[in-house]
Amino acid sequence: MRRLPVIAGALALLLSACAHKADSSRPSTTLGMTLGAKIHVATTISTLNSFVQGVGGEYVSVKNIVPIGASPETFAPAPQDVATVADADVLVENGAGLETWLDRLLRDAGRPNLRVVVCAQGLPVKNLNPHLWMDPVFAKQYVAKIRDALIAADPAHSDAYRRNAASYDRRLDDLIAHIRQQIATVPPSHRYMIVFHNAWQYYNDRFGITTLGFVERNPGQEPNPQQIAQLIDLAKQHHVHGVFSEPEYSPKILYAIAQGAGIAVVEDLYDDSVGTDPRVRNYIEMLTYDTNVIVHALK
Ligand SMILES: [Zn+2]
Missing domain, CATH: 3.40.50.1980 (Nitrogenase molybdenum iron protein domain)
Incomplete structure (x- = not known):
């Protein structure tokens, strides 16, 4: 069954190659x-x-x-x-x-x-x-x-x-x-994330992960000391395993939170952009890779 679309695709390619030849005489x-x-x-x-x-x-x-x-x-x-x-x-x-x-x-x-x-x-x-x-x-x-x-x-x-x-x-x-199958391997009590910017709300809502907090409330706006203290408290209360970020953002502030809560920083999630890394060059690779990173960090 899986081979059928490939054959159909190859056929379409052949047919279109012929069509292109025929059409090249038409101006527009x-x-x-x-x-x-x-x-x-x-x-x-x-x-x-x-x-x-x-x-x-x-x-x-x-x-x-x-x-x-x-x-x-x-x-x-x-x-x-x-x-x-x-x-x-x-x-x-x-x-x-x-x-x-x-x-x-x-x-x-x-x-x-x-x-x-x-x-x-x-x-x-x-x-x-x-x-x-x-x-x-x-x-x-x-x-x-x-x-x-x-x-x-x-x-x-x-x-x-x-x-x-x-x-x-x-x-x-x-x-x-x-x-779904990957997230199911994470114990429900571990399904909490603190993220750098709130790119994970829809993914987390779909797959049953709670977004406890995010560091950047508005683009380019760093949290104040009180907000940082709140995030550290939340991380401790819920035994959050890590704070998550993307390679394009500066994780300095994340290290302060992670240190305060005694947890890890995971700074290689992709969301707004795919990556040049061969594992994340397109959307499907990106979400497969991210899921793997999240599941390992939360377990
Ligand atoms: Zn974004």
Whole structure:
């Protein structure tokens, strides 16, 4: 059963190669795009990039705006980002307040009518927290929205987009089952986390981990001594095993909390951005890796 999509994919590739030859004599479609040319998709963050690659496959060329390892919350666009947006057929953003810099970028690029996919639209946002993609059940909705936008932008390849999206959706189902099974190996009394920034709310809510506290309340804002003392108290009360952070943030303050509570610092979680480490280059690898790190730290 597993081999079937691969064969279908190879067939589609062959057929499309033929179609491209036939189409090269046609100047353009009604969309103003040369048939056979890839559509240009811009994504705001690298995790969304994974979904577009999965759904678009060989028919899209994807450019990402916030560099890998940078924080989308404190990002400032550069001239090359204006060029990326100016050149895009579709732009994929998270929404829910994450990309505060995007409206200006769209204006600067002179693309008021650009087709924009707002992935988090319609999903249940909690506490103004935009990190909905960290719940792979919500990621399925992201994939569906991206599929629909690619079909609208490039109807000639609708079948491929539908097939790729269905295949990615199955991979997300496998991922969800894997995470559930991994978290089940952690005793319930250990399922507590203190995190650097609140990227883990939706993942934790989905998989039954309590987010006891987070260090950074607003982007770039360090906690005051009273808040640090509160986090140390919480960590002690609940016998929290570690404080968690990402490689892109400075963990200095985390060491103060960890030392105060006598617990470990885990500073290699990926959430806002995938990584360059071969284990975390795309969304599915990233959540598989993170889950492994969390489960080991909490046990
Ligand atoms: Zn974030």
